Amino acid sequence: MPQDNNMADRxxxxxxxxxxxxxxxxxxxxxxxxxxxxELQQQLREAKERESARPKPEGE
Numbered sequence: 001m002p003q004d005n006n007m008a009d010r011x012x013x014x015x016x017x018x019x020x021x022x023x024x025x026x027x028x029x030x031x032x033x034x035x036x037x038x039e040l041q042q043q044l045r046e047a048k049e050r051e052s053a054r055p056k057p058e059g060e
Contacts, residue, residue, distance in 0.1 A: 035041045
């Protein structure tokens with residue numbers, strides 16, 4: 001019986017590996033794409049613009 005359990009573990013590991021490979025084949029998803037609300041997408045874009053326009057402290 002231990003052999004059957006070991007085989008089942010390998011099968012579940014193979015299935016998990018297939019799922020990970022499938023997910024990682026897709027293009028990266030950025031924060032804006034995860035937001036459903038257009039208003040939230042706009043707020044995020046504006047916040048990023050403000051952050052990039054802010055002067056950086058010396059040493060960074």
